[in-house]
Amino acid sequence: MGSFYEKYGGEATIAKVVDYFYDLVLADETVNHFFANTDMEKQRKHQTKFISFALGGPNQYSGQSMAKVHDGMNLQPEHFDAIVTHLRAALRHFGVAEDDIADALAKVETLRNDILYK
Helix, strand or coil, X not given: CCCHHHHCCHHHHHHHHHHHHHHHHHCXXXXXXXXCCCCHHHHHHHXXXXXXXXXXXXXXXXXXXXXXXXXXXXXXXXXXXXXXXXXXXXXXXXXXXXXXXXXXXXXHHCCHHHHCCC
C-alpha cells in the first residue's frame, strides 16, 4: 500500500495532524512550557517536514539532530510520554488505523534516548 505518508495523503494530511497535535500539546501544562518562547508557525512547519520524513515521505527535514535540538531542556520520561499520548490522539482524530499508529509511535520511540535528560 506504500508508506504511511502516501497512504494517508502526504504532507497536507501530516500538516493537519501536526496542527491538531500542537493544539493538544499547548493545552497540556505538563509540556506546554517547553514551547513558551517558540515560534509555533515555524515549529509546526518544521515538525510537519520531520514527521513526513519519519513516516516515509521525502526527506525535507534539514534540522539538527534530536539530541542537539533538545539539549538543555532536561526532558523527563513523563514529558516524552505526554508527547506520545498527544501524537496518538492526533493520529486517531484523523482516522489513522491502530496498527499504523503503533508503527508510527514505534518510530517515535526510537528517539527516546536522543531526547531525554539532555
